Structures are given as structure tokens and as C-alpha cells.
Amino acid sequence: MAVIQLQTPLTEAVARSLKVGDTVEITGRLYTGRDAAHHRLHHGEKPPVDLGGAIIYHCGPVMVKEGDRWVCRAAGPTTSSREEPYQWEVMRDHGIRGVIGKGGMGPKTLDGCQKYGCVYLHAIGGAAQVCAERITRVDGVDWMDLGSPEAIWHLWAERFPCIVTMDSHGGSLHKEVLAASTKAIEAMRA
Amino acid sequence: MSDTLIASLVELIRRTSTILPADVVRAVEAAKGTEESGTNAAYALDVIGCNIGLAKDKSQPLCQDTGSILFYVHTPVGYDQIAFEEAAIAAVKQATAKGYLRQNSVDSITGANTGDNVGPGFPDMHFHQWRRDEVEVVLMLKGGGCENVGATYTLPNPKLGGRDLKGVENAILDCVLNAQGQGCGPGILGVGIGGDRVSGMACAKSQLLRALDDTNIDPVLAELEATVVRKANQSGIGPMGFGGKTTLLGCKVGKLNRVPASYFVSISYMCWAFRRQGVVLGADAGITRWLY
Known part of the structure; x- marks a missing residue:
């Protein structure tokens, strides 16, 4: 499996070139953002960072302060489906090109990926050390009043591993597996 | 409050958070x-293995x-549970x-994070007395996903x-279907x-406190457990919901008696990062034995 190297910020062309099943490694800035941050953006608050071309990471990391510097102790993905009501708006209004999370997202997000040129990147859930190893620096934090897990952390990633599971062409691995497994389990019910 | 007890509990938390039990x-x-x-499934399991x-x-x-x-704590009769809870909070x-635990205790109305994992329901204590003269402490850390x-x-x-075994089996498999991708699979079910x-x-x-490789002493439930695992693994959901075996x-x-009007099937889904560990404490509250 060839690994595609990505550098943030992503252009629309790069985001649109990715397809379900692609294995990628991301180098550059990642911004964490999960439930409370998305809720705030939805209510019209201005993001504290420029999200144009950015990748948002659904992650509430374990952070420890050593002296005056933050160190990331664990940083795997959190469940993305909770952001389903909001994610497409963040694509439309702020121009993000990628979302990293786990579990996939629904039709609104898939539609947003097609309309605005964005891609969903699946990290391995629970694998907080594999992920944290690829976070080489913590460069800042915003919205710390939301609490550490919900804050927007400015992470620097080196070859952060993901699989593309939703693309800008309407493809969704999650949709496929859900349809097949629903059929299989319904057949077992009889 | 015993410093030895606090130290034992901090070590229990460290080990539970960082080392997956052998089973x-x-x-x-x-x-x-x-x-x-x-396959994506093999990739996911490889990454999980590396992470462990x-x-x-x-x-x-x-x-x-x-x-x-x-915390699931078994104590001798007459043991001071209040002092234990204070030590658990300190630990x-x-x-x-x-950094062994994330700041996870959030006020449900204001959204304020206490910052130290303590607050109403944090930590969650389950005390039981037994006739043995030792204290046993089992800790489970269960993620929100x-x-x-x-x-x-x-x-x-x-x-x-x-209200029969087939209905129970179908309910459990429905839960597995709905959980796909979200509770990090492969999962472990407590029912x-x-x-x-x-x-x-x-x-x-x-x-979920039972060893993963034990056999249910009730043969009917043992068969149900095996059937659920076999059928779930034929569903094609796979690790992380990527598809796979x-x-x-x-x-x-387990089962409890019920009132005639009710028939509940309660399912607790545990992710592959199944963090539970336990210790037996000696008279000085030092750790004498690990349970898993």
C-alpha cells in the first residue's frame, strides 16, 4: 500500500485528489476541535485561528505542562459523529480541507466534502500513543476556558497516519460497511 | 489517610491506564x-498492537x-470505607x-471542568463487604466513546x-450494529x-470484570456468549468499523431476576483499550498481588 504524504495547509485540489481507501501521512499543523469548539463556531463565534486549508482533529489530548511548555502525553481521535450537525458549516464558512477523527460521519458531512472540497481522515481509535508519537510539538492553545480536552490545541504533526474513509466524490467506507453489516445482521435475526 | 494506600492506588491507576491486561x-x-x-482491518490491528x-x-x-x-472494592467487615474513598480521591x-488520567470531570450544566477528575460521581465507588480479611481493589477506566x-x-x-434467548441475542447484535465505528472495535460486551x-x-x-478467557458457569449463558461473538464476527463490521472479521x-x-412486567437487556460496550486491573492489599495497604 503506497502511502501518500500530505502537507498542511491543504489545497482544494489535493483534498479532491484523495479517495476512500488511500493511506496518508500528514505533516504540519493540526488544530484540535471537538464538541464544545464546534458548538461555539456554530453559534457564530470567530475561530481563534485561520482555518483556511486547515485540518481539524477531533481529539481531546492528555496535556501536561512541563515548565512553561505543553507536552502531549496521549492524543488519539474521539468519535466524530457528534460533530455531524456542525462539520459541513465549518467547511463552508472557514474553508477547512480535512477532518481527522474516528467512526466516520453522516450524510451532511459527506455532502459538505463534495460541495466544499474536504476529506475525512480516519485515525485508529484508542491508539493514543501511536498518534502522540507523531505529534512532535505543541505550539499553542486557544479556548482553554472550555477545559483542556475541549480546547483548540495547535499541534505540529510529523507523518501522522490516517486512512481516507470519506472523500469529495461521495465515497464513504462507513456507508458501505453499515449497509452490508445491517443486511448481514438482519438475516441472522430470523 | 494512609500514604501507603494512596501510593498503591496511584500505582493501580498508572498500570490500568498504561498497560493492557494480559487476557x-x-x-x-x-x-x-x-x-x-x-486490509484496513489488518492495518488497524497492527496499529493497536504497536500502541499497546x-x-x-x-x-x-x-x-x-x-x-x-x-473502583470496585471488596473489604473485610468493619473496614473504614470513608477513609478509603478519601484516599482514592487523593490518588x-x-x-x-x-498525566496518567485526562482531566475528565465536567459539570453537566455549566460545562466547567474541575481539572482534577474529582466531583459528583468522580471517582465512582462500588463497595462490597466480604468475609475475607484482605482488601481487593479493581479499577476500570471506561472511555466515553x-x-x-x-x-x-x-x-x-x-x-x-x-422474552427469550433469541430476543436477547437479537438485542445484543443490534447494539453491536449500532456501535460500529464509534466504540473503538474490536469490542468486548458486558451484558x-x-x-x-x-x-x-x-x-x-x-x-466486564471477568477474565476474557473464562467460561460462564451457566451453560445456557456460555452458549449465548459464544453465539454472539461468532455472529458478530460474521457481520463484517470489523476493527474500527473498517470491515473485517x-x-x-x-x-x-450475567442475569438477575426481574419483576414480571419488565424484561431488560442491558449492554455495556467496552472498547479494545479495555483498561481494568486489580490489586490485593496487605495489612499495611501495600500491593501484595495483581489480579489480571
Whole structure:
């Protein structure tokens, strides 16, 4: 499996070139953002960072302060489906090109990926050390009043591993597996 | 408050958060052999395997969501449970400051994070007395992703069936179907049949304290456990919901009596990062033995 190297910020062309099943490694800035941050953006608050071309990471990391510097102790993905009501708006209004999370997202997000040129990147859930190893620096934090897990952390990633599971062409691995497994389990019910 | 007890509990928290128990590691290793190489499923299990090693070597959390903090404590008759709870709270605060636990205790109305993992329901204490003269402490750290996909079904259910083993099996498989991708699979299920809405789910969660490779002493439930695992693994959901052959690593079922009007099937879904460990404490509150 060839690994595609990505550098943030992503252009629309790069985001649109990715397809379900692609294995990628991301180098550059990642911004964490999960439930409370998305809720705030939805209510019209201005993001504290420029999200144009950015990748948002659904992650509430374990952070420890050593002296005056933050160190990331664990940083795997959190469940993305909770952001389903909001994610497409963040694509439309702020121009993000990628979302990293786990579990996939629904039709609104898939539609947003097609309309605005964005891609969903699946990290391995629970694998907080594999992920944290690829976070080489913590460069800042915003919205710390939301609490550490919900804050927007400015992470620097080196070859952060993901699989593309939703693309800008309407493809969704999650949709496929859900349809097949629903059929299989319904057949077992009889 | 005993400093030795606090130190023992901090070590229990560290080990629970950073080292997957041997029975779970064996189950993950066995699952690796079943997925075809080059698939997303095999990739996911490889990354999970790497993560288990890294967390142990670095003594850092397996998963950033260190979850709800559930203590199951057995004590001799007359043991001071209030002092134990105070020591557990102190240990949780220390373990949070050291980064073994994420700051996870959030006010449900204001959204304020207490910052030290303490607050109403944090940590969650379950005390039981027994006639033995030693104290046993089991700790489970249960992340929100898997906790969110747990469910309570009531039977009969028009889609799933009646108040019989087939209805129970269908309810459990429905939960597995709905959990796909969200509770990090491959998962482990704790199931409680019967009871009420509280005792049924408590029974389900306590099933997760059983060793993954044990056999249910009730042969009917043992067969149900095996059937659920076999069928879930034929569903094609796979690790992380990527598709594949390993959807569950185990299923543990208990039962309680119920009132005639109710029939609950309570299911607690645990992710592959199944963090539970336990200790037996000596007279000085030092750790004398590890349980898993």
C-alpha cells in the first residue's frame, strides 16, 4: 500500500485528489476541535485561528505542562459523529480541507466534502500513543476556558497516519460497511 | 489517610491506564491472525498492537480518553470505607497531575471542568463487604466513546423479538450494529439480562470484570456468549468499523431476576483499550498481588 504524504495547509485540489481507501501521512499543523469548539463556531463565534486549508482533529489530548511548555502525553481521535450537525458549516464558512477523527460521519458531512472540497481522515481509535508519537510539538492553545480536552490545541504533526474513509466524490467506507453489516445482521435475526 | 494506600492506588491507576491486561493482549494477538494482510482491518490491528507496546514502554495512557473512573472494592467487615474513598480521591488527583488520567470531570450544566477528575460521581465507588480479611481493589477506566454506545433494550421488541434467548441475542447484535465505528472495535460486551434499569446495567458492567478467557458457569449463558461473538464476527463490521472479521473479542453475560412486567437487556460496550486491573492489599495497604 503506497502511502501518500500530505502537507498542511491543504489545497482544494489535493483534498479532491484523495479517495476512500488511500493511506496518508500528514505533516504540519493540526488544530484540535471537538464538541464544545464546534458548538461555539456554530453559534457564530470567530475561530481563534485561520482555518483556511486547515485540518481539524477531533481529539481531546492528555496535556501536561512541563515548565512553561505543553507536552502531549496521549492524543488519539474521539468519535466524530457528534460533530455531524456542525462539520459541513465549518467547511463552508472557514474553508477547512480535512477532518481527522474516528467512526466516520453522516450524510451532511459527506455532502459538505463534495460541495466544499474536504476529506475525512480516519485515525485508529484508542491508539493514543501511536498518534502522540507523531505529534512532535505543541505550539499553542486557544479556548482553554472550555477545559483542556475541549480546547483548540495547535499541534505540529510529523507523518501522522490516517486512512481516507470519506472523500469529495461521495465515497464513504462507513456507508458501505453499515449497509452490508445491517443486511448481514438482519438475516441472522430470523 | 494512609500514604501507603494512596501510593498503591496511584500505582493501580498508572498500570490500568498504561498497560493492557494480559487476557486482553492475548485476544488482540489472536485476532491479528484472522484478518487478511493488506486490509484496513489488518492495518488497524497492527496499529493497536504497536500502541499497546508503546503505552507500556513509555508509561503513558493507552488512550487519551481515560474515561470514567470505576473502583470496585471488596473489604473485610468493619473496614473504614470513608477513609478509603478519601484516599482514592487523593490518588485520582495525583494521577491526573502526573498525566496518567485526562482531566475528565465536567459539570453537566455549566460545562466547567474541575481539572482534577474529582466531583459528583468522580471517582465512582462500588463497595462490597466480604468475609475475607484482605482488601481487593479493581479499577476500570471506561472511555466515553464506548460508554456512549451501550444500550438498554426492553423485550418484547417488534423488530428484535420476544422474552427469550433469541430476543436477547437479537438485542445484543443490534447494539453491536449500532456501535460500529464509534466504540473503538474490536469490542468486548458486558451484558445483564433482567433486573431494573440500574441493577441491569450494573450487572452488565460487572461482567466486564471477568477474565476474557473464562467460561460462564451457566451453560445456557456460555452458549449465548459464544453465539454472539461468532455472529458478530460474521457481520463484517470489523476493527474500527473498517470491515473485517474481528468485531468482538468477547461477550460476558450475567442475569438477575426481574419483576414480571419488565424484561431488560442491558449492554455495556467496552472498547479494545479495555483498561481494568486489580490489586490485593496487605495489612499495611501495600500491593501484595495483581489480579489480571
